[in-house]
Amino acid sequence: MEFKRSTIIGMIVTLGMGLIIGAIIFGGSSNAEIAHDDHQHELNENGEWTCSMHPQVRQSEPGSCPFCGMDLIPVESGDDADPTVLKMSNEAVQLANIQTTIIGTSKVNNGLILNGKIKVDDRRVNTQTTHFPGRIEELYKNFEGEQVNKGDRIASVFSPELLAAQEELIEAKKLERTNPVLLDAARKKLKYWKLSDHQIREIENSREAKRNFDLHADFDGVITKKMVNNGDHLHEGDALFEITDLSRLWMILEVYEKDLGKVKLGDEVKFVGSGNGGTLYMDAPISFISPEVNPQTRIVEARAEFNNNGHWKPDMLVKGIISSSSNDQELVVPKSAVLWTGKRSIVYVKTDDLSFQLREVELGPESDDNYIIREGLSEGDEVVTNGAFTIDAEAQLQGKNSMMNQVITVDHPENSRFEEVELPEFKDFQNQVDPKFQKQLEDLSMEYIALKDLMVEGKGTPIRKAGIKVKEALSKVDMNLAKGEAHLHWMTLLNPMTESLRIITSTGDRDLQRLQFINLSKALINAIQSFGTSFDSPLYVQFCPMANNDKGATWVSLEEEIINPYFGDAMLHCGNVEAILNN
Secondary structure (H helix, E strand, O other), X not given: OOOOHHHHHHXXXXXXXXXXXXXXXXXXXXXXXXXXXXXXXHHHHHOOEEOOOOOOOOEOOOOEOOOOOOEOEEOOOOHHHOOOEEEOOHHHHHHOOOEEEEOOXXXXXXXXXXXXXXXXXXXXXXXXXXXXXXXXXXXXXXXXXXXXXXXXXXXXXXXXXXXXXXXXXXXXXXXXXXXXXXXXXXXXXXXXXXXXXXXXXXXXXXXXXXXXXXXXXXXXXXXXXXXXXXXOEEOOOOEEEEEEOOOEEEEEEEEEHHXXXXXXXXXXXXXXXXXXXXXXXXXXXXXXXXXXXXXXXXXXXXXXXXXXXXXXOOOOEEEEEEOOEEEEEXXXXXXXXXXXXXXXXXXXXEEEOOEEEEEEEEEEEEEXXXXXXXXXXXXXXXXXXXXXXXXXXXXXXXXXXXXXXXXXXXXXXXXXXXXXXXXXXXXXXXXXXXXXXXXXXXXXXXXXXXXXXXHHHOOHHHHHHHHHHHHHXXXXXXXXXXXHHHHHHHHHHHHHHHHHXXXXXXXXXXXXXXXXXXXXXXXXXXXXXXXXXXXXXXXXXXXXXXXXXXXXXXXXXXXXXXXXXXXXXXXXXXXXXXXXXXX
């Protein structure tokens, strides 16, 4: 069979093209696999694997995520492995309009501007009373706000008792030579009713009893409350007016809790108000600071006293200015650089052209548009002052530490509010874990018990040091020795123990350490019950009903005797044995 020459040529060309395409496809696939393997090797140089959905998971070998079951992926080596550092492209930095400032020290102004109100001096509020029973015939001072001077006539009163007493005085005067004692008794009776010597002499000289008698003011001031009217009948001691001396007033300032450190007794206050068609000024020192915080407003009242020149009125609103500048140099950061999380304060620091590191900082008082930095930054650090929210959002998307995730490198647990963890019920996994795991759990328990004994003594620094040892023992517990559900159960207990130990080892505050010991104990007891230990002797789970604000709290002890770690000497033997754990 003969083929045309053109047909043969076409077959050869087709065959050649097929060989070329096959080489490209299969050769490329091989190269891609090699490149992929090389990349995997490069990514896994640090020997860690993580979950793309739960980046907090770290394991030393491939496997499944204990939370979602997804296959773990290698952790990238280099700066990207640092959970506090975020790398961004040059285009992303420009689009986010990220701006930075190099921070330094400066003199700070701790001045305050406080809202205030003028009030009367409570010690200068007086009550004008009648000293004898009677009926008001006429009020000489009859409206609120009227000025009263001591000795002024304020009312005319008809009193049958006083009329009778006057007549007794007149009769006793007639018998002065023969019975002076009677005259002296009649005079004293009138003096008890606050009649003056002058008034008594007038009665004696006139030899005629007055039907109506004038009451005279006992105080200087302004009538701030009128309590009677013409024709009212009064008993002895009944009130007529409230008379307030306004020659000296109080200025009450509202100080928020966060500003209490800036206000102290003796501080000079310049206060400004409006009145008489202009602006009023006055200086006065702080003379009193309330020992109580208003539970509704969270305000503490501070008081200054001053002499009134007649221009200041009660209930006038004022602004109080306390100036307090210091010559000390303080490290400050612009307010725009700080991200608030409620419990923590976050700042992003530029480490190179395209990298930003999250720092948790401890803030001091405000100073103009800055915060004083107590801890977390150093002079010369370049902080992000514009675009910090954008950086933080990108960090969250990449599974990095952010203001929504607790930072491990810089910690200030005193700003954290304690919350008791909710844990799953313990399950018997003792047959599903390696005996080595139980031995590691025993070592952890021994360090825990040493920590518990120091909690009883209640000294913050030794507790913190013992907590570090517990932390080290916890890090040596190999989670890979627990498989399947046992592994998952251990992970739910590991997080609260790690968090509690992080705070215990980061503070010297005994009370805060004891609070965190609640969660540590709760998780460890669950672990011992679930996985068992290699202890030969029993462990005693003990319970104090008064700990944790009367919610109760547990702990583990080698001895049956109650030695309370939450109250120490205050209630050393408070509690009972709740359970006995035998391996």
